[in-house]
Every structure is written in structure tokens, then in C-alpha cells.
Amino acid sequence: MSSSMGMAFKSLRRRKLRTAFTVSGIVVGVALILVLLSLTAGTSTRAGALINTLSPAQITVVNATGRTAATAGAGGTFVFRGGGGGGFGGGRLGGGGGTAAATFASLFGDSSTLDQSVADAVGNLTGVSVASPTLSSTGYVSGTASFITGIDPATYKEATGGLNIVTGGNLANSTSGSQIVVGQNLATNLGLSVGSVVTVGSNATGGSPYTVVGIYSTGNTFTERFSYIPLTNAQAIANKTGQISEVYVKADSPNEVAQVTSEITASFPGVSAIAPSTFTGAAATLSGTLTTFFTIIGLAALLAGSFGVVNTMMMSISERTREIGALKAIGAKKGQIMRIFLSEAFLIGVIGAVVGVAIGVAITLALPYLTGAATTTTVRGAGLGGLFRGALSPTLTLNTILLSLGLGIVVGILSGVYPAWRASRMDPVEALRHV
Amino acid sequence: MSSKRGGETVGEEEPAAVAASSKDGRPVVVQTVDLAKRYRRGRIAVDGLDGVSITIAKGEIIGIIGPSGSGKTTLLNLVGGLDRPTHGKVLVDGFDLGGLDDGELADYRLKKIGFIFQFYNLISTLNAVENIELPMGLANVPKEEREERARELLSIVGLQLRANHMPEELSGGEQQRVAVARALSNSPSVILGDEPTGDLDSKSAKALMDLIWNLRKEKKVTFILVTHDPFVVARCDRVFSIRDGKVIGEVVPKSIGAKHASDEEKQMMDSFY
8 A cells, every 4th residue: 555654653652752752762771872873982982092192002011110010001001091081181281199090190101211232222123124212201391291202203203193283304324413393282372483493491480492394183182292302312311321211013924923922021020021012902802892882782772672573563553443443344454554554664763763863863963062161171281181081072973873773773664573463463353342 | 035933944945056047137245155164162152143044135235133242243344254154055156165265265255245344444554545555555556547536536435625635634434434445445246334323323324324325326336234234124124023032033123114214215115125
């Protein structure tokens, strides 16, 4: 029958309130699934980006006195984010206590250092393509606090992929010289451009003049507040001659990363080698677990919604028993009756899915503002706020929307199958006798 | 027209005495041959109908009377293809319903039968004209054609001004007239009514019977009406009295009807008998 959809529509329209209640079950389920999927997608994207930002090389070698913290970092990547609000939010850059700060320090080597000779030794190991020594410390660029990283420009680019220079160029290939590359955020704050001269030193007032040769971008305001100078100069400023905070290592092949990592740890007692890919792996696993968990919650909500649809439809069929009997008496076939009720279920599914997606999208878009606003305003370094706002930063994708939409419609139709089948199988004689 | 009263007399003219036309030459529309229906109520078998053989000609208005549980509605359901007999045959337009499967029976109901019920049973979510279109929609009649025919039928039953009213906005009498129009929509051979005036006041009941008489006169529609209503009985051509699943009598209510019938109706009744 061509007008079964029309009949279904009229039937739903005539019972608006009940339809609204029925539909709301699907709406809640669909909206929940959409928000949860967007949240997990956002979380894993952010976690991956964060790890890659903090540790640019395949392997990072640090002093093992930071080992406890480093291990904690490796075991629970999300310590970064969890501790972020407390550890960094209230404290100064690089300061403060807590696991997160310690982990952070271990990666950047602010507390414990290695002898520079370790870099050469690591570079001689089999499977190692290049080992680049760096020294990270806190210092001041024209009076503004910054992480100042001393690098060996000749090996740094190969070991880490280098900085994403947007203006100017890299440091000259020398471990000394009064050149500096600054992050975009720092450049903007200080009004710097290529050729500008800044003072770089260990305290806010002193320092020597450096010429800005390049400005880099990371897309993350936090790491764009860093600066890079030749290694020897950095050691002098930090008063750590011959010392480095970490060695960035690149293996001959990505497949050898794990092997090289354990080789380094075995060869150098007191040294810790960290491969961020293992973080990323852990993050991916955790994110996968979260996705599964949230999907199950969402599906449970949809299932509950579908019981609502089944219930309402059974009620509706029971109320309309005589009408169904009459439909059969005037010649409606089983398939035609089935189609009328399935159309009703389909419409409930469509309305529920569309409204659910609309609400879900609205919530998803509103979440960063609801959860992120506080962070940005209280943290002095806006960059930190930007970095750690990732905690509730959902990613909305077309796939998620289509998946939620499809799920709602499918659940609607499936919920209608049994009631429609019951209606189609009704004995007309009994149905007509029904009072 | 022949009628066999009770199962015991069936043997005489049995079995396939399929009448092509009644004795006055009018074509036979409905014939039942030794029709029986046995129900199971728990472990007890109950005879709903027990050997009914009746023949109904085109354009007749037939009444079926009897106490509750006598088998009136069962007979109607069997003729209407809503139920299957345990024994015997139903022939409509000479065609045996016995061999039809569920889908074919639905098709038979759609095209050969019109139903009207005591409580109208209009689809509550459809308005008057949509209710009339419904059987045509089920029969895949094109939209324009069924709309046009629904409007025409609506004016035949005198409700052209109520086309877009929902059933709940119509009086009982009006709903029943919409139901009659719906029953007529696929031009059936026979219209079956189960207590069609059972829920109507006497004025509406009279209007309905006037409509039925008019339809018979104008369109040669055949009616079988199960009823308790003496007024309906009075205006039937013939009335079968059923008790315990058997036809125990056939009445021609001319004398009763004469008191109520108009001159035209009397004349028509006279011409039939």
C-alpha cells in the first residue's frame, strides 16, 4: 500500500504527546552516543597530539634519577592531563610539585642531567641512526620566562624532525653562537620578528644579546612559548657546562625503536630511555577501552529507549485491536499491516535520531566552553589552559553523526518488528470481537 | 431462492447443487452448502454453525436473526472470508472460497466483500474521505481515481460536507454512513453488516436502512445483515432465523414490513415476491 507511511505519520501526529514520549527514549540514547563518541574521539586525538608535542623524538634518553617519574609517566600517560590542572595550573612554569610536574621535568631535564658524553656513546650503538644532545632549562627571554632548550642544530633536525619554522630559518649548524629561534606565541608576546635582538639569561634582568633567526609554530600555545639556542650557550646560561638533560635518539628503522630503547637502558646504568610510541600505544589502548565502555553505555541507553518504543507500540496495537480487525476485514494483507506499523516505528526512529543528533551536536559543541572556560581564565600562562583544556574537548566527525543517526533509525525499526508482527498475525474474528 | 432448514435435509439436493440463478431468474451471489464451523473452547468442541445451506440472489436484503451465540456472526464471518469452515462450502459469484490461502482470502475480502460493523470501526487517525479511500489504496487504485470515487461515494451517503472530518467529529449515524461508503468503495458483490444499527438511535437507523434500500435500488447491491433490531428485520426481503447453529426458519417479513415501508418499498417488495 502506497500510503502506509502516510497512515503511520497521521497516526503519530494524532497522538502527539505519546509520540513525544516514545521518541524521547530514542533521542536520549542517540544524543548520549553522539556525545560519548565525540568525547572519546577528542580524548584520543588530544592525547596523541600531547605526547607528540612533548617528546618529538622516537626515543628520549634522560637521567634515571628522574626514572621513577618517567616510569610513572610511561605507565599512565593520562597523569599529564589529570595532574595538569593542579600541578601546572597553580604553579609557575616548570615549578610546583606532584607527579605531573616531576614527569614533565624528567622529559625536559630541568632537575637531573646527563654527561654530554652519553650522547656520543648512544650514537655509537648499533641500530641508532642519530643521537642529539639537548639541555632544557628555565630561563628568561627579554624578561619573559621561557623554556630554553639548547640544541645541536646539526643533529637535532634529523633526530626530531626539526622545528616547524614559519618565519626565518633554523639555527646555524654550530653548537655555539648568539642565535635564537623562538615560538610564535613568545614572539607575539614580545613583539619579535626575524632580526630582533633579545636578551637571554637565567634571570629576568640579566643576560646577553641574541638575534632572532627564526620563529616556529606547533599549533599549541604552550610549546610556542619555548625558545631554542645552540647547546653550548644554553649550558653556559644554565651553568651546566658539559651536561645535557636529554638525548633525542632516532633508530635506523621505526621497527627497531623498542629494541634500541632496551639496548640503551641496558648499556647505560642510571639512564632511562623512553619511547613515546609506547605512550601513544598505551593511550590508544586506553582510548579504545574508553570508546568501548562509552559505546556500551550509549547502546544501553538506546536499548532502554527501544523498550519504550516496543512498549508504546504494543499499547497502541492493543488499543487499535478493533481497527486492525477492521483493516483485515476490508482486505488488508499481513504484509500491508506489517508495513503500516513498521512505518510508524521507522518514523519514530527517524524523528528520534534527528532530534537526538541535533541535541547531541549542541551538547558536543557546548562542552569545551562549559568545561574549558575556568581553566583559561585562572591559569596565568594562557598556553597551559590551551594545552590542558583537551580534557573535555570533543571531536565531532561526520562519521559519528551518521553512525548515531543510523543507530537511532535502526533501533526504531527493530523496536517495531515484534509489535508489527503481532498486529499482522491478529485473528480478525477475535480482533473484531475485542471491546 | 432455496433454503435448507437444518443439516438433516441437506442430503436431498447435495452436494454441488450450485445455483447459477435463483428461481425468479436473478443471479445468485452467495450460496452456502452444508456450512459448519466447530470451535474448540478449551477441551470442549462447540458447534458455531451446523449445516447451513442458503442461497442469496443479487440485490436481496437478507436479515439473519437469532439469540446470542446462535451462530449468526459465525455465518457472516464465513461468508466474508474472515474465518474458514470446518465443513461445507461458501460460493460467492459461483466461486468456491475453500481453496483460497490467507493472502487470496484477503484479496477476496478486499474486492468481493464490504463490511459494516456495529461500532463502525473507522480508522480513527484518518478522516472520512481517507477512510473511504483506504480499501482502494489497499487495492492499489491510483490516488486521483480513489479520491474522486471516495468523494462520489461520500455524496451518495449524503456526507459530502463532512469529507475532512475525523471519525470522532461525526455522529454515530454519520460514521456508519462513512462505513457504508467505505464498504462500497471497491464495488463488492455483497455487503455484510453485523448489527449495523446496534449503536444507532432510531432516526439514524431509519436513515441507514433508507440508504441500504436506495443502494439496492440504484446499484443492485446485495446485503446480509445480522441484527436484533425489529425495525431492520421489517425492512429485509427475507430473514433467516438461526438457533444453535442451524437455520430454523425463513421469514418473508412482508406483512410486518408493510406497516413501515413506503409505498415505493411496498411496490418493490411486491415485485420481488
